[in-house]
Amino acid sequence: MNTDYLRYFATLAELQHYGNAAKELNISQPGLSHAIRSLEKDYGLPLFEKTGRNVRLSPYGLELKKHIDVILNNLDKLEQTISDFHREDKIIRIASVYPLAGSFIPELIQSCSVKFPFAIYNGMTPDILHGLENMAYDLGFCSGQPSSELFEYCPVQKSYVGIVVPKGHELISKETFTFHDITAYPQIFFTRTSPMRKLQEQIYKDYQISAAPACEAEEIEVILNMIEHGFGISVLPYLDIFKNRNIDILPLSETKWESTFYAIRRRDSVRSQGEKTIWSQIIHNSKMDRLEF
Structure with a gap:
């Protein structure tokens, strides 16, 4: 033809x-x-x-x-x-779970030695992985490791897990606190499509506690809003976005549960120079910081 x-x-x-x-x-x-x-x-x-x-x-x-x-x-x-593919100024499409999109990713890009155009999209981990698989995104930042050999990944941030409660909650005034104390209060869970839900369920299982969610949400921002409005309390990984919210967090003292976020990309993609720069900075930060967040 x-x-x-x-x-x-x-x-x-x-x-x-x-x-x-x-x-x-x-x-x-x-x-x-x-x-x-x-x-x-x-x-x-x-x-x-x-x-x-x-x-x-x-x-x-x-x-x-x-x-x-x-x-x-x-x-x-x-x-x-x-x-x-041949343009150096190709827009880098970055998809991220909400907790990292607000400050972590802008700070990461700012730390790179060169400037390049980029776009940030918010989403949940399954949707981001699907977008990476279909080449709708160039880089993804997700909670949990991908299981597919299609991807390569690098840990970028760890966070301790605690009980998040509204400001002034009665649990804050307790002289001694155990995980079992939270069962007296309504529990807010992530939806089952979120990898964070697996973390929550595993923690409850470890403590041999059964709890039914009073309400569920896909995004951590929505869960924080529910906590602030008195719908319940939640087991969550600590993130920087907690600092300006009307909440308190009680770290789990009986275990060292951690939640890890990963930078993810396809193994076989054609890379722009900007994308290569971001990934190199991610690897550099991982080696330098040893993930001691």
Whole structure:
């Protein structure tokens, strides 16, 4: 299939005049006529019919144009994608769970030695992994390690786990506190689609406690709002976003539960220079900090 000939066909179909179409395409009129005759010979169908000095699509040409338009549109997208791969200023698409999107990622990018355009999208870990798999994102920041060999990952932040309660909650005034004390209060859980839910359930299992959620939410921001409004308390990993909220956190003293966040990317992707720079900074920070957050 000669894609140039398809573009000639589309231009002639639009302008309906050989001379005007040839001028638009910057080719000779005999060259355009030869291309159209070649297409008609290959397809065994008349694609155009004369109307005075002009031409118009034949019934066959009208039907084929629908498919040719799709082919040309996809070719344009392909060429743009290839062009983007070679651009140094390609926008880096970064997807992140909410806890890291507010400050961690901007600070990470700011620490890189060069500037580059980027976009940050918020989402849940399963959605981010799906987006990475489909190449909708270049980098992902998730809770929990990916199980697929399609990805490579690096830990970027650890957080201790505690009991998060509203400011002034009666648990704060207790001289001694155990995990079992929280069972007297409504529990707020992550939804089952979140890896954080697995962490919550594992902690309860470790303490041999059974608790039914009074309410659930997908995002930690929503859970914090529920806690502030008195809907219950929750077992959560400590994050910087807690600092300006009307809550208190009681660290679990009986175990050393930790929640780890990871930077994730496809192993086989074509990398822009900006993406390479971010990943190098992630590896550097991991080695330097030893994850002592």
